[in-house]
Amino acid sequence: MKIAMASDHAGHDLKEEIKTWLKENGHEVLDFGTDSKESCDLSDYVYPASLAVARGEADRGIFVDGVGYGSALIANRIYGLTAAVCQDPFCAKLAREHTDSNVLCIGGKIIGSGIALEIVDVWMRTEPLKGIEKYARRVRKVEAITEKHLKKLSEI
Numbered sequence: 582m583k584i585a586m587a588s589d590h591a592g593h594d595l596k597e598e599i600k601t602w603l604k605e606n607g608h609e610v611l612d613f614g615t616d617s618k619e620s621c622d623l624s625d626y627v628y629p630a631s632l633a634v635a636r637g638e639a640d641r642g643i644f645v646d647g648v649g650y651g652s653a654l655i656a657n658r659i660y661g662l663t664a665a666v667c668q669d670p671f672c673a674k675l676a677r678e679h680t681d682s683n684v685l686c687i688g689g690k691i692i693g694s695g696i697a698l699e700i701v702d703v704w705m706r707t708e709p710l711k712g713i714e715k716y717a718r719r720v721r722k723v724e725a726i727t728e729k730h731l732k733k734l735s736e737i
């Protein structure tokens with residue numbers, strides 16, 4: 582898969598570790614920065630990476646900041662993106678199976694690299710349970726809310 586990655590200073594080191602893991606496991610990474618631990622503003626990196634996912638230039642996104650929420654906040658404002666903050670592999674499994682997330686957000690200040698790589702591994706391998714009606718229905722309802730409140734990129 583082609584994965585768009587982004588971080589701020591707080592997520593930089595973990596982003597680099599995840600990037601290495603993804604490449605070692607046969608994935609392509611589009612790295613939108615940041616490139617150092619110098620203090621920066623998350624949206625400068627997560628927004629362009631989010632657009633890459635929304636445009637289909639990447640299959641999914643993995644964003645890393647201090648706690649993960651800022652990245653999800655930004656990504657979930659973009660049509661077509663469904664970002665989940667995951668703090669353990671169980672969250673990652675359900676974020677794919679139940680809510681079909683296409684962006685994973687992790688907090689570098691709260692998650693060690695060992696558990697982070699487990700989260701990424703599970704999230705990358707897990708498919709949505711589209712055959713189970715209750716999950717499919719819930720995803721459709723979220724899509725209906727999106728249609729009502731978010732603009733498609735082509736309409737902006």
Ligand SMILES: O=C(CO)[C@H](O)[C@H](O)COP(=O)(O)O
Nearest residue numbers: 591646647648649650651652
């Ligand atoms: O976690 C974050 C957003 O979800 C950011 O990484 C965090 O807010 C950065 O804070 P600071 O500039 O104090 O390191």
